Amino acid sequence: MTDLIPRRARIWARGGLALACTAVLAVTGLPGLQGTAYAAKGKRCDEIYQSAKGAPQGTSFPWNKASDSVRDKSSWDTYDFDAPRQAFDGLTLPSDPAQQEEFLKQFDSDYEKYPENTKERVYARYKNYLTRDPQNTKYGTFEKWLSDAYILPNNNNRRGAFYEEKVVKDLGLVGPDWLCQEEIPILDKDGKPVIDPKTNKPLVRKFDAVNYRTNDFLEFKAGGGRDTTQDLANRTFLQDPQRKDARLTYVFGEEKKSATTKYLAKVNSEVGSDPANPRVRSYEHRSTGVPVSRFDPNTSKPDPYMNTGAKQPSGGAARNIEGSMPTPKDMAERMARIRAEDPTGLRVRGPGGVDFSTLQLSYVGKPVKGQALNYAFAAKKADEDEENVGWGGQEKAQLISDSFFTWLALTPDKFWVNLMPDQPDRIMDPAFGRTDAGRVLLQADLEMKHDWARDVDPRQGTGKKLWEAMQAEGLDCGPIERNWIVPLPARIRADENGVYILDAPLKVNSEAAVTTAHNPNGDCSLTEAQTHTFERLVREIVVPGIEHKVNTAPAYADLRRVYSARVAAEYVRQQDQQEATDYRSVINSNDVSGWPLRGANKGWTPRQTWEEYVKSFTQGDYSYPCGNDGRICVVGGVDFSQSPKQDIGATEFTAKHKDLPRSAQTSVKAMTDKADSDDLLLLGGGGPADTGPTPTPTPTDTPTPTATPTSTPTPTPTSTSTGTPTGTPTPTPTTAPSTPAATPAGDDGASPSPAPAGGSSGRGSGGGGSLASTGTDVLPLAGAAAALLAGGAAIVWWRRRRA
Template identity: 35%
Template sequence: MVVVALGAGLLAGGLPALQPGAEAGPVSGPCSEVFGTPDRNPAVGDLPGSDKYPNGSPDDASRTYTYQNPKRTVSGIDLPAGMTATELVAKYGTSTKGLTAESPERAYAAWNRNQASAKSPWTGSFRTWLVNQYIGNEAGRERGDAFHRSVARAFGIGGSEWDCEQRVPGTRRRGDFVNQRRRILIEVKSNGKLRKDQLEEDRKLVEQGWDVRYVFGEEPDGKTLALLRAAGIRVHRYVSTSVPVFTVNEHTSPEDLQLFSPDPHAAPSTGDGVSLIRGSADTEEEARANQRRLGDAADRSRGAGGVDFTDLRLSYVGASKDGKGLDYSFKAARNPDEDTNPSWGGMAKARLASDAFFTWLALTPDTFWVNLNSTEPDRIMDSGFARTDAGRVLLEADLAMKHDFAKTLNPGTALGARFWKGITRAGGEPSCMPVIRNWIVPSTARVREQDGGLYILDAPLKVNSVPYEGTVPGAQCHKTREQSEHDQRLMDTMIRPVVEKRVNTAPEYADLRRVYASRVAAQWVASQDAVRPGPYHDIIGSGDVSRWPLRENTSWSEQDTYRRYLKSFKEGDYTFTRRSGNWLYTYSVGGVDFSRSPTRDLTAAQFTREAPGVAGAAANSRAQVADSRGGDTTWLGGSTSPASAFGRDLVPAAEGARDAAVVDAPALRVAALAALLTAVAGAVVWRKRRRERGTARAR
């Protein structure tokens, strides 16, 4: 039987749920009274951070807690079409008094009030304000309070010795759990990041003989762990999945981020990862404006940084539990400096990954190539492929690669000078290189197929370089076969590795890496469909890519890129001047070929050894944004099948079981829908900001 922990009250469909105000955030007082924990003092060895409790336990994957966030009910609304700001104020006013959190009218009134603020109105879009401010502030506060409660009950922190939200005498420090008699302070954070002001106070406490411990609900990064260790602070990772509780209605799910859904009329993808993506600003300018607005909030405190969307790529796909959809997870680096370098562009990058996934399914592999060759203007790329962003990305990457070869060969650089000094000469002619063919192909991807899904651990790209066997007008470099082979060996050992590294790491090629990861995923989905037809069956091999057209630049055509290639080929960066006045010529042709996508399936032992914690992070990411073990990578998951977005059975944390209503499997399906169908907004701020509310400090 599948069970889920819920409080008392009503959720959509008549299921139990927490009511607003139920189990409010922690207040100052005895922990046994605040949290209902046993009226006893736990032994020091039973506290988090003790040797008794290892970090990263197997229980992490199934540990959950609920938190109240009624504003998520309106996560899908936008400003009424065609209504001016004046008309919006006239209809909805600026007062939220008497309006429920679940009503769009309250959100519009709050927006009007924000925009009328002379101090710091939100300068970004209504969508990003709704996610980051309106829903996000409440999500951060309530989620932090619920995690606080979860930890207190898990470790039985109560009795006469323990006070919650207690100020340490003689300091400004207010601790979550404070035992003055034993001089123990426990700080609890639902995220994975510390606050510098708290750390400085805690360092002083340790020097005075206090036992200071931190409990994190997400994986802290290496820098955070190092700072805590240096301060003499113990750390316990109590990684848990938070489940929002709110009501579902027609105002909930947005229609603008329908990731990986094979049905154009289906509900949008769900999951907290989708929430965070949807809440990201569309431009860097908007992101910085939003950041300034968040920075002005006097009552904020630091959160877990953010997500660097630059290299966001698909890293897991698997059949949903009901067999009617796809569970998926993106992987991205964490942004270590969200305050001064805010992240942006998540929606565009996620949509590109999704559109490319469908492009690879709909078209056949023989069309997955592009070609820039001055002698082949009629063979640039397949006409159907040219109508997609995946095709655009491949052709633009080919041109970028040619520019990178030219820059790396520049004799004005140290490497370029060594290269040109090492190549052979052709009689009395100036040094030259024969025409070379450079092209990008997939290297072998490292994957793990298990439990009905595919984990994409690494999908590297390879740059090939060989002498071109055709004839290019204007290219005059007459060398023997032996000389050409010698020069090519220099190219392979000195120049090609530099360009290949850029293709696999440089931001300019991030879109190429993104669409290739989707290529690996699509190939696996197609192979599964060949065995047992699934929801993508009618798309695979259909040749119809009309649902996934060019989005980023709708006026782009392959001829635009080809003309820029010809200009560079004839006039630009393929010609360099030496001090002697002689000329060095290089001519390059080639392309990108994704017609093959080789993979290597790791064994179970290799997967465990090389990717510890990945399976758990990918699974948890479909309920909440999850960090990998070590904290340097973030997983953002979702599902096209809302009822199974968790990708596993929900099992309540043991500490909350006694207060939980137990619901059988049919009820859970509705509960999961209510908790997850609308999880498409409000995840950003709990990763970026926390608020302090009176004596109730959110974590």
């Protein structure tokens, strides 16, 4: 009995302590609520989101360490969200208004009669819209309505709910202290409800997550923007004296928009924040939302790029590219429609945030027969509020895709262009001349000639410097100069997943040449030594500026796009040598009918560009005064050429681009940030079709709105009497790697042989140039010797000034 007394005493003591605590809470309420009309109305976050069950993280959150923090790149990941309406992005209606009206008669405008997520319901919803807007003035076409009014808003809402669940789970916002979907009446300094001037109702701020014990009030945004309708509530809430210790933290799934950053700074200044401990903070919990839907070949759009004719699902950001309008005006109108449907700023990242003028091919996956080829384009980010961005994406992506197939289809002996004023019959191969890839090469050649003419103006800048250097060397004039572009080793990395195109720079070569065509400035006779001196001066003074333009100027962007496609095509050629792919019937077929000249360039011919050049060569691009006797000297011309590649090796790739493989794989499913470059996005596509069930959202409450390069066969530039090779262009053999890289063993355990270097061995074979081996440890090096080939001449000389 004596042992029981201490036990009973301890039990009663504990019970008394519990009662005391209960009494205190009954008097004071929850921490931070005493003396106010505030009361907890939300539910525990881990009860709303069952997947978030677990131990709470505590209070060591990223925004406590820095007021403007970003999740470490190594942790960036993805989350799936249910997007069932995406499966209907390929639905169409007859374009003829009468036929369209007749087709829609079979559907009732009361769309709720039809099952959700069926094409019948889609058509009925559209008919319902037309009854409210008979002239279809808001969207204009069924396709625009389908994308901007039916699919996109639904995706926006669903993404937000799934991101909210992810943040709660990732950050450990669990336990009794964390409430989600918490609605808080906004009170003024006297404790009275603040009336919303727009609704004339008491203002209520609904936070995604709240912790009254730590005074943390969180708002989750899957994107990088904010809901502007919350601005008044935010400011008033933070100015309430009873909330002087409250902190508002925005958690973003993407990089903050510039307008959002400015807004957060403005609110901090309005509520009297201490700069060392601001009350309004942000944390970018970077994670890409992946829309999940079933691919139906009868209702879904097939992937439009990089893949063979089979109906493969349109994965990743290929959908965003399809939403890019052809002109700035069209794009501005589309963005206005999207904003109207999304007043709270919930929208999924789309083409409005992409500068498509910078679009390049960045990655292609290892081709697998029967599956869509994974790929990723890279482009600079843009603010959706900027003008003249977001448009032109389809045209540029189509150019890359068409060029990719052109490089596969044509045998390497056709990869050349030639602009010589006395060779109208040898401009380019006829088949190559029927493609946009060939057009781009020839037009770039002409563009460089024009640039050369501008840069050698002896009155100023580079031209003046060249003329003064010639005088110092005792040169009376300069010979005709032949210029062409050759790629420097493109930096690539090939691994078991595919090839990453890290950089593909181009180089300008220049040498003296002669031509039989009329020279408008007369003859210039120099000794061999003087000619070499002039060539050196040109390479030192003129070439660097031209080379910079070729690598950076918008006028050459298509050329850079076409070259990146050549790199990818050569990689696929090499993979097809190892094992048959869906591209085997295309490779070396010499059939380019599937990738013709398109759009405004549909009627282009190589002869047109040649005639422009002849006019430039014989009449001069620009006129320059050159002498005291009033004579006028004219100059003109330029040229283009070939391509190589270099694998940077596993060690360097891991050190500098360790997160790129993850980014590339993510981009196959959705637009994402390029982890190794802060200002670039990846827009991918391809991947196997998703035929499984779509995810079901778990939120039960409505979420808050919210090496040595190798070259392909090319005519080798010469300084013969015509300045170009005579006869049919003769291939220049590529150089085999001294130590071929090993490739993974096949299913039978045998190691495939390395790809042969250079040459074409017929349909289905590789050819077109192999890649130098610089340490790849998995696959043959990818890359390509782009046969961007030409012969051309630039008139670069001046007569000595006469006294």
